[in-house]
Amino acid sequence: xxxxxxxxxxxxxxxxxxxxxxxxxxxxxxxxxxxxxxxxxxxxxxxxxxxxxxxxxxxxxxxxxxxxxxxxxxxxxxxxxxxxxxxxxxx
Amino acid sequence: xxxxxxxxxxxxxxxxxxxxxxxxxxxxxxxxxxxxxxxxxxxxxxxxxxxxxxxxxxxxxxxxxxxxxxxxxxxxxxxxxxxxxxxxxxxxxxxxxxxxxxxxxxxxxxxxxxxxxxxxxxxxxxxxxxxxxxxxxxxxxxxxxxxxxxxxxxxxxxxxxxxxxxxxxxxxxxxxxxxxxxxxxxxxxxxxxxxxxxxxxxxxxxxxxxxxxxxxxxxxxxxxxxxxxxxxxxxxxxxxxxxxxxxxxxxxxxxxxxxxxxxxxxxxxxxxxxxxxxxxxxxxxxxxxxxxxxxxxxxxxxxxxxxxxxxxxxxxxxxxxxxxxxxxxxxxxxxxxxxxxxxxxxxxxxxxxxxxxxxxxxxxxxxxxxxxxxxxxxxxxxxxxxxxxxxxxxxxxxxxxxxxxxxxxxxxxxxxxxxxxxxxxxxxxxxxxxxxxxxxxxxxxxxxxxxxxxxxxxxxxxxxxxxxxxxxxxxxxxxxxxxxxxxxxxxxxxxxxxxxxxxxxxxxxxxxxxxxxxxxxxxxxxxxxxxxxxxxxxxxxxxxxxxxxxxxxxxxxxxxxxxxxxxxxxxxxxxxxxxxxxxxxxxxxxx
Numbered sequence: 181x182x183x184x185x186x187x188x189x190x191x192x193x194x195x196x197x198x199x200x201x202x203x204x205x206x207x208x209x210x211x212x213x214x215x216x217x218x219x220x221x222x223x224x225x226x227x228x229x230x231x232x233x234x235x236x237x238x239x240x241x242x243x244x245x246x247x248x249x250x251x252x253x254x255x256x257x258x259x260x261x262x263x264x265x266x267x268x269x270x271x
Numbered sequence: 272x273x274x275x276x277x278x279x280x281x282x283x284x285x286x287x288x289x290x291x292x293x294x295x296x297x298x299x300x301x302x303x304x305x306x307x308x309x310x311x312x313x314x315x316x317x318x319x320x321x322x323x324x325x326x327x328x329x330x331x332x333x334x335x336x337x338x339x340x341x342x343x344x345x346x347x348x349x350x351x352x353x354x355x356x357x358x359x360x361x362x363x364x365x366x367x368x369x370x371x372x373x374x375x376x377x378x379x380x381x382x383x384x385x386x387x388x389x390x391x392x393x394x395x396x397x398x399x400x401x402x403x404x405x406x407x408x409x410x411x412x413x414x415x416x417x418x419x420x421x422x423x424x425x426x427x428x429x430x431x432x433x434x435x436x437x438x439x440x441x442x443x444x445x446x447x448x449x450x451x452x453x454x455x456x457x458x459x460x461x462x463x464x465x466x467x468x469x470x471x472x473x474x475x476x477x478x479x480x481x482x483x484x485x486x487x488x489x490x491x492x493x494x495x496x497x498x499x500x501x502x503x504x505x506x507x508x509x510x511x512x513x514x515x516x517x518x519x520x521x522x523x524x525x526x527x528x529x530x531x532x533x534x535x536x537x538x539x540x541x542x543x544x545x546x547x548x549x550x551x552x553x554x555x556x557x558x559x560x561x562x563x564x565x566x567x568x569x570x571x572x573x574x575x576x577x578x579x580x581x582x583x584x585x586x587x588x589x590x591x592x593x594x595x596x597x598x599x600x601x602x603x604x605x606x607x608x609x610x611x612x613x614x615x616x617x618x619x620x621x622x623x624x625x626x627x628x629x630x631x632x633x634x635x636x637x638x639x640x641x642x643x644x645x646x647x648x649x650x651x652x653x654x655x656x657x658x659x660x661x662x663x664x665x666x667x668x669x670x671x672x673x674x675x676x677x678x679x680x681x682x683x684x685x686x687x688x689x690x691x692x693x694x695x696x697x698x699x700x701x702x703x704x705x706x707x708x709x710x711x712x713x714x715x716x717x718x719x720x721x722x723x724x725x726x727x728x729x730x731x732x733x734x735x736x737x738x739x740x741x742x743x744x745x746x747x748x749x750x751x752x753x754x755x756x757x758x759x760x761x762x763x764x765x766x767x768x769x770x771x772x773x774x775x776x777x778x779x780x781x782x783x784x785x786x787x788x789x790x791x792x793x794x795x796x797x798x799x800x801x802x803x804x805x806x807x808x809x810x811x812x813x814x815x816x817x818x819x820x821x822x823x824x825x826x827x828x829x830x831x832x833x834x835x836x837x838x839x840x841x842x843x844x845x846x847x848x849x850x851x852x853x854x855x856x857x858x859x860x861x862x
Contacts, residue, residue: 192813196813256640
């Protein structure tokens with residue numbers, strides 16, 4: 181049983197060592213990113229989505245319900261995303 | 272938490288009302304389509320509310336507040352990043368495509384887009400995980416249920432040593448199923464026994480047990496006796512507790528099973544509407560009362576700031592990569608924001624099924640946009656109360672008790688009942704959805720496909736109900752074994768992270784890239800899940816863990832997604848393209 185345990189650990193260590201070097205390098209890059217830039221990454225992602233929503237065709241963001249009522253969804257979607265940006269700026 | 276008569280009245284009124292509503296809705300159920308897809312009749316507002324409340328289980332309600340007590344507002348990322356933007360993308364891209372394809376399940380869509388092997392493997396993975404996950408959910412929720420109502424059997428430990436305390440908790444293995452009461456003073460034993468009625472009393476040192484009234488449950492021990500065998504023997508010799516977790520699990524299962532079995536998805540969604548109102552209302556009550564009791568927002572913030580280093584990041588949404596918490600920004604952004612959130616909102620049958628049941632494509636789209644707006648509120652209702660609990664009492668040793676302690680201390684009679692109803696709402700909405708979606712997959716993707724392809728809709732209704740009952744039975748059975756795992760939440764997240772990344776990769780590429788082929792999807796799904804499993808195994812077996820965070824499910828999801836995307840692209844380019852006629856209506860802007 182002990183041998184089995186040792187061999188499982190040895191195999192796991194061998195595989196882990198394959199990834200560890202690459203992982204440590206990437207982790208080093210991520211740690212070097214200033215927190216202000218990290219926050220910028222989040223906000224840039226939301227801004228990208230806002231641009232995508234604005235560029236969608238009108239027929240993709242306007243829906244007609246079964247009772248004939250037309251709803252423009254774009255303003256609501258933008259409201260959600262802009263609120264999120266404000267939240268990420270505050271916190 | 273001690274409930275009054277008014278609290279019990281509110282809770283019973285809520286439970287009877289919810290179950291009756293579910294049964295009433297189910298009375299006209301005639302076909303499998305009615306049962307699994309509510310006859311494609313659901314309006315956007317009901318789906319939107321159902322989406323939000325389904326996403327929040329009772330474990331989340333208590334566990335998120337507990338995590339926020341420890342780590343702060345960073346938990347808000349799970350809704351603000353993990354839901355809102357993704358739901359907007361889903362509303363305009365993925366959900367309309369699913370709805371137009373008229374499928375009942377995500378595996379069925381994968382079968383139409385790729386091939387039947389991808390459908391079957393995906394269905395089996397989801398079917399098994401849902402049944403197992405239900406057991407974990409029931410168990411974890413029962414833990415919270417017992418915690419809130421103070422139902423857990425208790426162990427009184429009399430010792431002056433902190434080390435002995437920890438050794439006894441480990442040796443008995445009772446930390447998850449029993450509450451420990453620690454005292455140092457032997458003279459207070461009788462008083463505590465009279466007031467708390469412990470299931471077992473353990474006293475360190477030489478002590479004459481003769482002449483005591485509670486001989487059958489009182490044991491003296493020495494430090495050198497403590498071992499797993501000793502702990503097991505002590506637990507076996509203790510008298511049987513009056514209430515166990517299994518009672519809670521069975522009661523919850525009967526309540527939820529009744530309306531889900533009769534009413535199918537329609538009952539699930541409309542009871543979710545009630546549950547959404549109760550849950551959000553109850554949680555927002557805690558928020559407002561909490562802030563009020565603190566003396567206002569600025570007072571609350573200054574109390575947290577005065578706690579020093581332990582709370583210095585409690586109002587930071589983005590934490591550094593080398594943070595001591597499990598929530599570094601890199602994992603949050605890559606693992607949660609780009610993979611797990613997308614996999615959840617576009618690829619989780621539990622969630623997507625209600626939009627497939629929308630009465631029109633317009634309702635399906637609008638439901639996701641509405642849901643995204645509601646999701647903006649969730650961190651205020653679930654995360655901030657955890658931080659308020661810290662300001663209220665910074666000395667709570669078990670963070671999962673933060674919410675219970677807060678509501679017990681600040682809410683007046685009546686509102687406690689509303690909070691507890693909110694807790695039950697969170698529980699019921701998650702379990703009923705998992706039951707219904709699991710039953711849909713097993714009936715449509717396994718039974719109808721392999722056992723009886725010519726089954727009528729009436730026959731599928733009967734099979735669907737039978738499978739729902741069987742899944743509940745399996746979940747109750749599995750729930751007993753969930754006690755063996757240290758962290759229930761981590762376990763369920765880790766299992767999900769094994770196939771969420773690969774699953775998302777084949778859905779996204781299948782919908783956005785018409786060159787993606789069936790063979791590529793199959794190879795990618797299998798190798799992605801295998802790779803994720805290998806990462807998890809290596810991480811727990813290597814002498815030094817592969818990942819530097821304690822719960823690496825965010826990173827496992829990210830890397831298995833990356834590998835799966837690469838495999839789909841490479842293998843697709845090496846295999847013949849799918850026929851154009853097969854892809855129409857299944858690939859974005861390719862009608």
